[in-house]
Amino acid sequence: MALEKVISEDKIEIVGPYKMVQVRTKTAVMEDGVELSSSFHRHTIAPGADVSGESAEVQAIAAAVHTAEVIAAYQAHVAAQEV
Amino acid sequence: MTVTINGTTGLATDSTSAVVEAVSLNHPSSSTAAITMDASNNVTLASNLTMTGGIYLGGTGSANLLDDVETGSWTPNFSTSGFTQSISSTSGFYTKVGRLVTVQWIASLASAGYMSSLSVVNNLPFTTYSSWSGTTGFYGSGNISGNGIGSSGYVDGNSTTLYLYQSISSVLTGSWRGTHTYFAA
Numbered sequence: 001m002a003l004e005k006v007i008s009e010d011k012i013e014i015v016g017p018y019k020m021v022q023v024r025t026k027t028a029v030m031e032d033g034v035e036l037s038s039s040f041h042r043h044t045i046a047p048g049a050d051v052s053g054e055s056a057e058v059q060a061i062a063a064a065v066h067t068a069e070v071i072a073a074y075q076a077h078v079a080a081q082e083v
Numbered sequence: 084m085t086v087t088i089n090g091t092t093g094l095a096t097d098s099t100s101a102v103v104e105a106v107s108l109n110h111p112s113s114s115t116a117a118i119t120m121d122a123s124n125n126v127t128l129a130s131n132l133t134m135t136g137g138i139y140l141g142g143t144g145s146a147n148l149l150d151d152v153e154t155g156s157w158t159p160n161f162s163t164s165g166f167t168q169s170i171s172s173t174s175g176f177y178t179k180v181g182r183l184v185t186v187q188w189i190a191s192l193a194s195a196g197y198m199s200s201l202s203v204v205n206n207l208p209f210t211t212y213s214s215w216s217g218t219t220g221f222y223g224s225g226n227i228s229g230n231g232i233g234s235s236g237y238v239d240g241n242s243t244t245l246y247l248y249q250s251i252s253s254v255l256t257g258s259w260r261g262t263h264t265y266f267a268a
Contacts, residue, residue: 040155042208
């Protein structure tokens, strides 16, 4: 009867024209391999954001989709919105 | 009529009529019905239903499909803070039903303060819908006795940013909380 807390990035999504990266982190409590409970925490990564604290997988995805063109387009979009 | 399957009574009707008017399925180790369907086609489950797909409600069109429900937490990231005092911590929760996302957030201040100018909150849990932007929700004092009156928020399309208009009261309080609803992409 061993209890274990398992944390994993169980869903990584790329959304919209600016390639927002949505990361869902799942925390599960397991007993002998059977999930007793779980919860989610989400964070998002906009183009140009600091990804140094992200997992290697998320860093690789962000590097692939957040090209210079996407970052520039997103920054222009944000600048147009802010007052 | 009772149907016996593998020696266990698991499927039954409530009538001796040839027409099945109601059905119940019992858990193998319990006499309690796990699934029942009555004569009016009402189906009742005694426990949870797990589906990998969605469920159509009120019709069979794509507009009737509900295929995503999720709750969780998120961490508001104030890239620009209009609060007169520094923020000591933030936290938040979300609920997503279909495309509709509702977020709650808390910003605790290092000491009492108010929002004297615009704040920019990044890291919304879901990207906003592309074709809509506008005012959403409201924030205010975390303490009803603090009388701190906040203001509304604003989201733009294709974004994970929430803008908070400056508060309309300078009555001091130690924390501010908001609830905002928007459509996800």
